[in-house]
Amino acid sequence: MRRVGIVGVGMSKFGRDTEHQLPELAWIAIKEALDDAGVDKRDIGFVAIGNVGGWSSEFFPAPIICEYAGLTPIGSMRVEAACATGSAALRVASMAVASGMTGLALAVGVERMNELETPQVVELLGRGGSFFWEFEHFGATFPAYYALYATAYMQEYGATEEDLAKIAVKNHYYGSLNPKAQFQKRITVEDVMNSRYIAWPLKLYDCSPITDGAAAAIVASEDLASKLTDTPIWIKAQGVATGTGNMTRRRDFLSLETAVKAADQAYRMAGVDRMNPVKEFDLALVHDCFTIAEIMAYEDLGFVERGRGHLLAREEQTYIGGLIPVNVDGGLKAKGHPIGASGLAMVYEGVRQLRQEVERSRQAPIKNGQVLIHNVGGTGHFTYVTILSLEK
Numbered sequence: 001m002r003r004v005g006i007v008g009v010g011m012s013k014f015g016r017d018t019e020h021q022l023p024e025l026a027w028i029a030i031k032e033a034l035d036d037a038g039v040d041k042r043d044i045g046f047v048a049i050g051n052v053g054g055w056s057s058e059f060f061p062a063p064i065i066c067e068y069a070g071l072t073p074i075g076s077m078r079v080e081a082a083c084a085t086g087s088a089a090l091r092v093a094s095m096a097v098a099s100g101m102t103g104l105a106l107a108v109g110v111e112r113m114n115e116l117e118t119p120q121v122v123e124l125l126g127r128g129g130s131f132f133w134e135f136e137h138f139g140a141t142f143p144a145y146y147a148l149y150a151t152a153y154m155q156e157y158g159a160t161e162e163d164l165a166k167i168a169v170k171n172h173y174y175g176s177l178n179p180k181a182q183f184q185k186r187i188t189v190e191d192v193m194n195s196r197y198i199a200w201p202l203k204l205y206d207c208s209p210i211t212d213g214a215a216a217a218i219v220a221s222e223d224l225a226s227k228l229t230d231t232p233i234w235i236k237a238q239g240v241a242t243g244t245g246n247m248t249r250r251r252d253f254l255s256l257e258t259a260v261k262a263a264d265q266a267y268r269m270a271g272v273d274r275m276n277p278v279k280e281f282d283l284a285l286v287h288d289c290f291t292i293a294e295i296m297a298y299e300d301l302g303f304v305e306r307g308r309g310h311l312l313a314r315e316e317q318t319y320i321g322g323l324i325p326v327n328v329d330g331g332l333k334a335k336g337h338p339i340g341a342s343g344l345a346m347v348y349e350g351v352r353q354l355r356q357e358v359e360r361s362r363q364a365p366i367k368n369g370q371v372l373i374h375n376v377g378g379t380g381h382f383t384y385v386t387i388l389s390l391e392k
Helices: 022-037 061-069 085-098 118-126 131-138 142-157 163-177 189-194 222-228 256-272 291-300 308-314 330-335 343-353
Strands: 004-011 046-050 075-079 104-112 197-199 212-221 233-242 283-285 369-376 384-389
Touching: 004 022, 004 085, 004 222, 022 061, 022 212, 046 061, 046 085, 061 075, 061 104, 061 369, 075 085, 085 104, 085 233, 085 369, 085 384, 104 256, 104 343, 118 142, 131 291, 142 197, 142 291, 163 189, 163 291, 163 308, 163 330, 212 343, 222 291, 222 343, 233 256, 233 343, 256 291, 256 369, 256 384, 291 308, 291 330, 291 369, 308 369, 343 369, 343 384
Parallel strands: 046 075, 046 104, 283 369
Antiparallel strands: 004 212, 004 233, 104 212, 233 384, 369 384
């Protein structure tokens, strides 16, 4: 298998987009990635399109997007892995290159979630679990699912609602510094605590928003990547795991088993010390669809031992200058969460951080030359853990 490097990335502004149709939104990210890589669309050998859909008028988006972007008759496929769809698209595109099938491939993730009203979007997301058992019988939606994790964690480890609020405050702070983020207003712990409950103990500001947006990455073989740019960003490792659809089959609600397994795979592939991974990464971009999800990620990824993730939030150790900077782009919480694009938006941020191209106010110090990306689908139905590196 050949080594694969990222040579170009692109991303639209996230938020509520009433101006662009789905293919137009995808093209914004695709064009920026093509320009960034300095390649023509005719150079692309394969396209992986991440899109969950359901809320979109385009039920078969791949040919529509490829037609609009001038990427026909290039081979393509649609990829779906719930909220980890963007990372799955990157995996498919990188495997096309690693296998030798093509020298250059494109991964793009895109959603227009606001085509439907909020209750309809919430219902469709709720179908991401075990539909006939959990959704039809009990009416569970994703705030309720993650509320199970939050209540279990708080009872077991003594975390508080204020600890959860600290995650939202941090991510809105960094979102305020990111011009492509959906929310660019700073908030306080009091703002979070005074917001209405969605599913106790999760309040409005504990939940990521409904978002329209697109992100893209162009991947290249080792020899081609080195010709196209002086700073290719190498996909050093990617771990993947799939969890049960039915929540009653989960071992507990204190951890996502798929995140642990995917991290173990990625660390093993990259030679990262599982006992102390924070020393090997300059920053992490983790899946914070709800504030409790980020706290759990700290522990699943091995940043701290079990039961101490909330203390990282309480002590503000995941700001720049702390133990390890996390979600310095605003995370899903403030940057936005267009389901199929979120994983590739993390890749966009990771690449630009390693190149030291982001706004100075949120640029993490680059010393180790590695970024960790943690992208969860559903409530651990899928998890992808990706390591990006300046070195092969």
